[in-house]
Amino acid sequence: MARMQGESGEPRRQVVNFAFFKALPEWRRLGPPEKQELRREFAGVIQKWRESEQMKVLSYSLAGLRADCDMMLWRICYSLDCLQQMHAELMGTRLGSYLSTPYSYLAMTRHSQYQIGHGHEHVERGVLKCGVAKYACIHPLMKTRAWYQLPFEERQRIVRDYINVARDFPRVRLNTTFSFGLDDQEFVLAFESDHPADFVDLVMRLRETENSLYTTDTPLFTCLQCTVDEMLERLG
Secondary structure, three states: OOEEEEEOEEOOOOEEEEEHHHHHHHHHOOOOHHHHHHHHHHHHHHHHHHHOOOOOEEEEEEEOOOOOEEEEEEEEOHHHHHHHHHHHHHHHHOOOHHHEEEEEEEEEEEOOOOOOOOEOOOOOEEOOOOOOOOOEEEEEEEEEEHHHHHHHHHHHHHHHHHHHHHHOOOEEEEEEEEEEOOOOEEEEEEEEEOOHHHHHHHHHHHOOOHHHEEEEOOOOEEEEEEOOOHHHHHOO
């Protein structure tokens, strides 16, 4: 995906979407040849957008990992219109008529107001660097109103403690995106790793930090990165 600049010459913030899909029961009743044709059409839309360089699309399977989701598309582009057009094309396919969207989270990139240390947040000049690991743990996050009543210096201290715990897990990569004014939650965190056990240990440790007193952080999704064809095959 080509990097874009705003009128000021600075890189534009990226629009980030995590869209989760569930196959309806009617999908299971289709015959294998028809399923294959519908998968091919759906995959063709994703491939078209990837080739246009307007959007980065990462594909993940949740089949067998959650009861309410079968697959997820992590989409990154530079406008809400672009995102909406791509989604309309996907849902306009014949496979789209057999899918529901139980969850969809919208966010943008921006620099954190807190000092979090070099190398921890994987956003460089407004551009997410993601898709580097086999597993992703998607973590929508809301802060309590009490959090925003704390003095900034106190919040900085609490965030620093949170980041120090995360540094103990170098095999986990954290991508932070911001949803203020765009969606119900305030952040969407996307942890990436080739070692899912690290997700368990990291989140257990984070529960013990002071930061957890000011957050609500469910639902939580564990996703397995795969090719689009593999993702669609795993729909069954």
